[in-house]
Every structure is written in C-alpha cells, then in structure tokens.
Amino acid sequence: MRAVAPDPGSVAAGRAQAAATGWSGLGASDGAVWGTCTGSGKNPYLTCVELSEPAFRCSCPSRKFPCKHALGLLFLWADGAVPAGEEPEWVRGWLAERAQRSRRRAGRPEAPRDPEAAARRAEQRAERVAAGAAELREWLVDRVRGGLAGADAEELYGVAARMVDAQAPGLAGGLRRAAGSIGRGRDWPARLLTELALLHVLAEAGTRLPTLPADLAATVRSRLGYPTDTADVLATGERVADEWLVAAVTDEVTERLTTRRTWLRGQATGRPALVLAFAPPGQPLPRTFPAGHTVRGVLAFYPGAAPLRALVADAGDPVRSGRPAGDPVCAALRSFADALAADPWLERWPLVLADVAPVAHGDGWALVDREGAALPLAERVDPWPLLAVSAGAPVTVAGEWNAAGLRPLTCWDGDRVVRL
Amino acid sequence: MNAWNDLVSAALLGTQRRRIDPAGLPAAVRPLVAGAPEEALLRSAAVLANYRRAGHVPARPEARLPVAERDGRPLVPAAARRRLLRIPADLLGEWLQAVHEKGMRVPPEHLPALAEAARTRPALRPPLAAVAGPAGSWLGERNPAWAFLVSVAAEADRVWAYGGPLQRREWLDRTLSADPAAARTALSSTWAREPAGDRAEFLAVVGRHLDPADEPFLENALDDRAGQVRESAAELLARLPGSRLAGRMRERAGRLVQRDGERLAVALPDPDDAALLRDTGGVRHPAELLRRIVGATPLNHWAQDGTPEQVLARPVTGCDPGVLRAGWTLAAGRQRDAAWGAAVLAAADPASIDGTVTEMVRLLPAALHRPAVGVLAAKLSPHAMASAVTLLPQPWSPELGAAVLDWLAAHPGNRGLGGAARAAGRTVPTGCLRHPIATAPLPVGAAPWWRELATTLTFRREMHEELDT
Numbered sequence: 001m002r003a004v005a006p007d008p009g010s011v012a013a014g015r016a017q018a019a020a021t022g023w024s025g026l027g028a029s030d031g032a033v034w035g036t037c038t039g040s041g042k043n044p045y046l047t048c049v050e051l052s053e054p055a056f057r058c059s060c061p062s063r064k065f066p067c068k069h070a071l072g073l074l075f076l077w078a079d080g081a082v083p084a085g086e087e088p089e090w091v092r093g094w095l096a097e098r099a100q101r102s103r104r105r106a107g108r109p110e111a112p113r114d115p116e117a118a119a120r121r122a123e124q125r126a127e128r129v130a131a132g133a134a135e136l137r138e139w140l141v142d143r144v145r146g147g148l149a150g151a152d153a154e155e156l157y158g159v160a161a162r163m164v165d166a167q168a169p170g171l172a173g174g175l176r177r178a179a180g181s182i183g184r185g186r187d188w189p190a191r192l193l194t195e196l197a198l199l200h201v202l203a204e205a206g207t208r209l210p211t212l213p214a215d216l217a218a219t220v221r222s223r224l225g226y227p228t229d230t231a232d233v234l235a236t237g238e239r240v241a242d243e244w245l246v247a248a249v250t251d252e253v254t255e256r257l258t259t260r261r262t263w264l265r266g267q268a269t270g271r272p273a274l275v276l277a278f279a280p281p282g283q284p285l286p287r288t289f290p291a292g293h294t295v296r297g298v299l300a301f302y303p304g305a306a307p308l309r310a311l312v313a314d315a316g317d318p319v320r321s322g323r324p325a326g327d328p329v330c331a332a333l334r335s336f337a338d339a340l341a342a343d344p345w346l347e348r349w350p351l352v353l354a355d356v357a358p359v360a361h362g363d364g365w366a367l368v369d370r371e372g373a374a375l376p377l378a379e380r381v382d383p384w385p386l387l388a389v390s391a392g393a394p395v396t397v398a399g400e401w402n403a404a405g406l407r408p409l410t411c412w413d414g415d416r417v418v419r420l
Numbered sequence: 421m422n423a424w425n426d427l428v429s430a431a432l433l434g435t436q437r438r439r440i441d442p443a444g445l446p447a448a449v450r451p452l453v454a455g456a457p458e459e460a461l462l463r464s465a466a467v468l469a470n471y472r473r474a475g476h477v478p479a480r481p482e483a484r485l486p487v488a489e490r491d492g493r494p495l496v497p498a499a500a501r502r503r504l505l506r507i508p509a510d511l512l513g514e515w516l517q518a519v520h521e522k523g524m525r526v527p528p529e530h531l532p533a534l535a536e537a538a539r540t541r542p543a544l545r546p547p548l549a550a551v552a553g554p555a556g557s558w559l560g561e562r563n564p565a566w567a568f569l570v571s572v573a574a575e576a577d578r579v580w581a582y583g584g585p586l587q588r589r590e591w592l593d594r595t596l597s598a599d600p601a602a603a604r605t606a607l608s609s610t611w612a613r614e615p616a617g618d619r620a621e622f623l624a625v626v627g628r629h630l631d632p633a634d635e636p637f638l639e640n641a642l643d644d645r646a647g648q649v650r651e652s653a654a655e656l657l658a659r660l661p662g663s664r665l666a667g668r669m670r671e672r673a674g675r676l677v678q679r680d681g682e683r684l685a686v687a688l689p690d691p692d693d694a695a696l697l698r699d700t701g702g703v704r705h706p707a708e709l710l711r712r713i714v715g716a717t718p719l720n721h722w723a724q725d726g727t728p729e730q731v732l733a734r735p736v737t738g739c740d741p742g743v744l745r746a747g748w749t750l751a752a753g754r755q756r757d758a759a760w761g762a763a764v765l766a767a768a769d770p771a772s773i774d775g776t777v778t779e780m781v782r783l784l785p786a787a788l789h790r791p792a793v794g795v796l797a798a799k800l801s802p803h804a805m806a807s808a809v810t811l812l813p814q815p816w817s818p819e820l821g822a823a824v825l826d827w828l829a830a831h832p833g834n835r836g837l838g839g840a841a842r843a844a845g846r847t848v849p850t851g852c853l854r855h856p857i858a859t860a861p862l863p864v865g866a867a868p869w870w871r872e873l874a875t876t877l878t879f880r881r882e883m884h885e886e887l888d889t
Binding site: 140141142144145146147148149150189190193194196197198200201329330333336337340341344357358359360361366368372373374375376382384385386387388389391392393403413416418420 | 424427432436456458466473475479480527532562
C-alpha cells in the first residue's frame with residue numbers, strides 16, 4: 001500500500017477511511033474493487049480501483065493521487081472486507097474508458113529507431129540553435145551600442161519568440177526574465193545587464209560547443225534548452241547512493257505548467273540534488289517525496305559541470321526525519337560560490353542553515369548564525385511564519401539562495417518539520 | 421563596486437555615447453576584455469556579475485532579538501492542525517477558545533495568518549493572545565499591527581501609561597475583574613487628560629463591570645465636555661437602581677405618569693429642562709425624553725400600579741403607549757428584572773419586537789428560555805421569527821439553543837429561514853451539536869439551509885471532539 005500512496009499521511013488517511021463507516025455498495029470482481037463513500041461533499045464519492053496496474057478512480061475533489069478513499073478501499077479489500085460482486089454500471093463505464101485509452105496508446109506507432117535519421121535531426125537542431133545564438137549576439141551588441149535605457153519589454157519578448165523558433169528555449173527563457181525585470185525596482189538596470197550579459201556568454205558558448213570540455217558542454221546544452229533523454233540519464237548518469245534528506249519542496253505555478261522543485265541533500269555525501277516534476281495546471285503532480293523526510297536510494301545526476309539536477313533511480317519509503325544538521329552561513333555561501341564557478345548560469349542554490357536566528361536588517365529581515373554572519377531574506381518572502389516558529393531562538397532553515405536573497409522553504413520547530 | 425556601476429551606466433547609455441574604461445576593471449578581468457566595445461562590456465559584465473554573486477559578503481549585525489520564553493503547552497492534535505486551515509472565520513473564535521481551555525497551543529507558523537484575521541475581527545484577539553502565548557507576545561512586539569498579541573501580564577505596569585488605546589482598554593477590562601480598586605484609581609488618575617473618544621470607550625469598558633461604587637465617578641461624568649461621554653454616563657447610571665440619578669428619574673416619572681382610574685395619564689417632559697437634559701445626555705425630543713426617564717426609573721416604582729402584566733395592560737392617555745412600553749423594556753433590560761422581562765415579552769406587540777424585546781430572554785432563568793421561544797414563535801410569522809432569532813442575546817443557553825433548533829426542525833421546507841439557521845448553527849452551545857438536525861437523515865424536500873445547518877453543527881462537533889484526542 002505504501003508503494004502506491006503519495007505520502008505517509010495518505011496511508012494513515014487511507015487506513016482511517018477503511019475504518020470509516022461511510023462505505024456502501026462495496027464489491028470486488030476479478031479486475032476491480034469499488035464502493036461509494038460518504039465524504040464532506042454533497043454526494044457520496046464513487047471510488048474504484050482497477051487491480052491489474054493498479055489504477056485509481058474517485059469522484060472526490062482530492063488532488064492527492066491516489067486519494068485516501070481509493071487507498072481506504074484497497075485496505076478494505078486487502079483485509080478481506082469487500083464481498084465479491086458484479087461490476088455496477090459506473091464501474092464498467094470507467095473500466096471501458098481505461099481500456100479504450102490504453103488501446104489508443106498501444107495503437108500509436110512506436111517511434112522508429114533510426115539512428116541515421118536521429119543524427120540528422122540532431123544536426124539540424126544544432127544548426128538552428130547556432131543560428132539563433134548568433135542572431136541573439138548580434139541583437140545584444142546592437143542593443144548595448146544603443147543603450148539599454150531604450151529597451152522595452154515588447155522588443156525582448158519578440159527576440160524571445162525567435163529563440164523559441166530557433167529551438168533554444170533556454171535563451172528564450174532568459175530573455176523573458178530580462179524583459180520582466182525592466183522598470184521593476186530601483187536596481188533594474190543592474191539586473192537587466194546581468195541577465196543579458198550571462199545570455200551573451202551562453203550564446204557565445206553555444207556557438208563553440210564542440211570545443212568545450214564535455215561537462216561544460218553538457219551544462220551549456222542544458223542551459224540552451226536541449227532536451228535530455230531521461231532514459232539516458234538513468235542509464236549513463238552519475239549514480240549516487242545515499243540517505244537523502246528532503247530539505248524542501250516548492251511548487252511554482254504558471255499559466256502553462258506547475259513545476260515542483262524537490263531539494264535533496266545526501267546525508268553522507270553532502271551532495272545537493274534537485275528533482276524536478278511537472279504537471280499541466282490543475283493536474284496532480286507525479287509522486288514526490290515530502291519535505292522533512294529522508295529517503296534511502298540512488299539518484300542519477302544529469303551531466304554537467306556542476307551536476308545538480310537528478311532523477312530518482314531507486315528509492316525506499318520516505319521516513320520522517322528529525323531536525324537535520326545544517327551549515328553555518330559562510331560554509332553555505334562557499335558551496336554556492338564553488339557551484340557558480342562551474343556553472344555561471346546557476347539561478348538558485350539550496351542551503352540548509354544550522355541554528356540561525358532572525359534579526360532586523362535594513363527594511364527587512366536576515367538570519368544570523370552562531371558565528372554572527374547573516375543572510376538577508378528575499379524581499380518578496382513573507383518572513384512572519386518563520387519568525388513565529390523561531391520567536392527569536394535559533395532554528396534550522398532550508399531554502400533557496402539567489403541574488404534576491406534567501407527564500408526559506410522549510411524550517412524545524414524542535415523535531416517538527418514546518419513547510420513555509 | 422565602482423567598476424560594476426560604470427558598466428551599468430555605460431550599458432544604459434550605450435557604448436556609442438560612453439566607452440568603458442578597461443583600466444577601471446579588476447586586473448583578473450582585464451585580459452578577458454577584447455574585441456568590439458559592446459562585446460567587451462557584455463563579457464566583463466557577465467564576469468563581474470558572477471563575482472558579485474559568488475562574493476556575497478554576509479552582514480555582521482550587532483543587534484540580536486530577545487528570545488521568547490519557551491511555551492511548554494502541547495500542540496493541538498494533528499487532526500485539529502489540519503482542520504485549522506479550513507475553519508470558517510466565524511468559527512475561529514470558538515476554536516481558539518476551546519484550544520485555550522484545553523491548555524494547548526496552535527502551531528506557531530499559523531500565528532501570523534491568525535493575527536491578520538484578528539486585526540479585522542477584534543473579538544478574536546483575546547482568545548488568540550491566550551493560545552499564542554509567549555510566541556504571540558514576541559510577534560506582537562515585532563509587528564505593530566499585531567500589538568494586541570503582546571501579553572498584558574508581562575507589560576502590566578507600562579500598559580496603562582504607555583500602551584495604545586486598544587491595549588489600554590484591554591488592560592482596563594482585565595484589571596476591573598482582577599483588581600477593581602486599582603483599575604478605578606488608574607482610570608481616575610488620568611481621566612482629565614484622556615481624549616474624548618477614549619473617555620467614551622473607557623466608560624463602555626466600565627459598563628461591563630458596573631458596580632454601585634462607580635456612581636460618584638459617573639455622576640461627575642454627567643457634566644463632561646463631550647456629549648458622547650455624558651450620554652454613556654447617563655446610560656450607566658440608569659443601570660444602577662440605587663443611584664442618585666435613579667432617584668431623580670423616579671421623582672420625574674412620578675410627576676409625569678399618574679394614575680387616572682384604570683388609566684395612566686402622561687404629561688410629556690419639558691425639553692428645555694436643563695437638569696433633565698443633564699441626566700439624559702442631551703436629547704431634546706419630548707417623547708424620547710419620556711422613554712429615557714421611564715427607562716432609568718427603578719422598576720419597583722410601578723409596583724403601586726400593579727404587577728408588571730397589569731401595568732403593561734393599562735390604557736395610556738397623553739402619549740403613544742409604545743413610548744412607555746419602550747421605556748419599561750429598556751428598564752427591564754438594564755435592571756435585569758426577570759418578572760418584568762417575562763411580562764414585556766408576553767405583552768410585546770408583534771410589530772415592535774426588536775433587539776430590546778428579545779433581550780428580555782436573557783433576563784429569564786434558563787428553564788424559561790424554551791417557553792420564551794414559544795411565546796415569540798406564537799406571536800410571529802416564521803419569517804419574522806427568523807429575524808427575531810438573529811437578535812436573541814448571546815451566548816445562548818443549551819435550553820435556548822435546543823428550543824431554536826426544534827423550532828427550525830418544525831419548518832424543514834421553509835426557504836426563508838436561512839439567516840436564522842446560519843445564526844443558530846454558529847450560536848448554539850456545544851451541548852446542542854448532536855441535535856437531530858445534524859444526526860438524522862435529510863428530510864425529503866428540506867430547504868437548502870437544512871443541509872448547511874447540519875454541516876455546521878457536525879463541523880463544530882468534530883472540531884471539539886478532535887481537541888479531546
């Protein structure tokens with residue numbers, strides 16, 4: 001059951017559902033188990049589990065997948081509390097729908113494995129990216145000759161669109177970030193110049209990929225937005241086995257995509273790792289690990305000069321962890337400087353700070369460690385939940401560090417993990 | 421730093437107008453700068469930008485914040501923590517109160533959101549301050565918008581002298597219960613210097629702890645410069661049947677309302693009578709003056725005219741009988757007279773049942789709450805009764821809660837009772853949360869409020885139950 005549950009909380013909730021008295025119409029056939037369950041909503045929830053995969057369906061509004069009702073149903077079934085029966089109409093409907101979908105999937109022709117064609121496509125793409133990079137460099141030179149004071153966001157979005165056409169989404173993304181900074185905040189010219197200058201270096205590096213060391217070339221390729229085949233990462237990426245602390249989990253929601261960043265930290269190796277998960281808006285994210293847990297397992301890192309992004313190659317069950325060890329501020333900043341030296345386009349860096357207490361800092365707040373060194377909190381961060389947990393006392397804080405300041409994401413209240 | 425600022429201004433102006441000076445760049449960067457001036461600028465900017473990012477020097481703040489005292493109370497159970505995120509604003513106060521009574525605390529990370537809620541709902545402040553404990557005090561000292569969280573116990577000596585108006589009112593409120601003599605001394609010592617608005621607010625607090633010992637102070641306040649203060653003082657004195665003001669009112673009532681056989685003959689008071697204006701706060705409308713006189717007259721004055729029922733039934737000449745009734749209603753409420761309360765309720769004209777009439781329910785012993793609801797329901801249409809329910813004085817006794825729920829349960833299909841059902845769902849005491857409305861199946865044809873009421877009662881029941889685990 002734990003293998004299919006999204007998190008340990010769901011297992012407990014599923015157990016509670018199994019014990020609940022609100023079930024009716026329970027039944028099981030060879031292929032499925034089903035029942036209706038009274039929840040907090042107006043109508044009872046229809047819950048069904050197809051046993052072969054297993055696959056879950058429930059009419060409840062939960063965004064967890066599978067939801068506690070489906071898990072509860074499975075518990076009931078495992079406990080032998082579900083009588084055999086004939087599938088009711090709504091269950092047959094769902095099963096038919098699933099069968100049809102999987103037939104459609106099966107009917108889709110598998111991409112032909114033609115190494116020559118693949119090589120040709122890769123070459124074409126490389127040419128288009130190189131042309132895009134060259135165009136971007138020319139535009140940057142013109143822009144800097146004429147002065148950034150005259151740049152307007154529309155113009156940058158236009159160039160970004162051409163970079164999308166050139167199959168260099170990394171360049172497009174950088175331009176969109178640059179466009180978004182124009183006129184925002186007192187130091188926008190500095191931020192705009194930083195963004196454009198780093199894009200210039202990236203575009204330049206993109207034109208001489210074959211001459212770069214392999215690790216750096218991989219970093220440049222991923223920053224340019226070349227896709228990496230996850231199967232390749234799992235097959236050939238650097239593998240690191242450790243007990244991984246899930247230091248922080250944060251979701252970023254845009255119109256087109258929800259991105260979940262899960263920051264991990266090897267307890268023995270000290271390695272930071274970033275696991276990304278994506279979902280279209282409104283869709284549940286794939287199963288990820290909850291903050292404040294540890295997971296024994298193996299990560300496969302994407303190639304690069306400062307490998308950070310990783311895939312979970314193999315993992316056990318998450319186990320609730322107490323307050324983790326962390327770093328003092330200076331050590332944390334050194335780790336960022338080292339990573340930046342290898343990957344100059346690094347945007348954010350995970351920190352786990354030990355025993356930091358809040359202090360007033362300018363108009364905002366900072367966290368100061370036992371050695372007296374302090375990091376400012378980013379202006380956009382709501383500092384109050386963290387301040388309330390600390391109430392002046394030192395706490396362990398995990399978060400993301402970048403030019404805007406520290407964004408705390410997790411802190412520990414004694415041994416209790418708090419998502420901020 | 422200068423090299424960077426030079427780069428930024430050159431980039432803003434454009435290299436056409438301003439060239440960068442390679443001599444100003446750090447030595448390590450200079451060799452990287454080659455080619456056209458634009459390329460040189462972009463390249464050195466990229467390097468310097470990352471120098472700046474990588475070379476962030478931590479601040480070394482001198483000052484530290486105090487550390488809040490440790491809060492040894494247990495956190496609320498996990499189920500209650502999860503529920504906290506979905507408690508409707510109007511049930512938060514009840515939940516906080518229950519948490520406080522169980523000797524628990526809320527997870528501190530939720531305190532800021534709760535403090536924000538309490539900023540716009542002052543009723544939440546005392547229970548929130550109690551459950552927030554030392555962490556709340558600490559937050560209140562950091563964020564002036566949440567100053568109400570600062571524990572008064574820790575600040576007792578300074579609050580009256582230096583606190584904000586709200587803190588001072590809360591201090592006065594608490595001290596009037598704990599040490600009334602000290603509170604009165606503190607109030608009198610600064611009274612003359614307080615702004616008029618604050619004086620009126622302080623009187624309202626005094627009203628919550630009214631005692632015959634307040635009379636001399638209030639009698640003085642009748643001569644206050646501010647009309648608002650004079651009016652509050654008159655109102656409070658009228659609630660003290662033994663006060664000199666009550667004696668003056670009794671004398672006026674005796675003069676203006678006289679027995680004429682079965683009838684009561686009324687003469688309206690003189691709106692220019694200065695002494696009367698002093699005692700009533702300054703209105704100049706004769707009928708309103710009469711209502712205030714009767715409202716401040718000790719009710720035993722009317723014993724000579726019969727029982728409360730008999731007095732209320734007497735025909736009236738010389739003024740609208742409603743004026744006299746309104747005065748007696750006011751007096752019954754102020755003087756907490758159960759016999760008069762019951763009589764006013766029974767005699768009330770359905771058209772004039774308002775908050776002052778339903779207030780009479782408060783005067784009755786709990787055992788009479790159910791009959792009182794019966795009296796109201798018999799007089800009023802279901803629609804008017806629904807409005808009256810929302811005016812019933814809170815907190816409700818279990819008897820009152822059960823009577824209102826029973827009345828609602830008798831009208832399952834009436835769609836006009838939503839407001840009353842909402843009020844009842846939030847107001848009935850915890851003893852009523854297992855009422856059949858919540859536990860029995862939904863009746864066929866029930867109006868939408870029924871389900872909503874059942875949900876509210878169930879939500880509240882679970883809310884309390886999970887704090888017991």
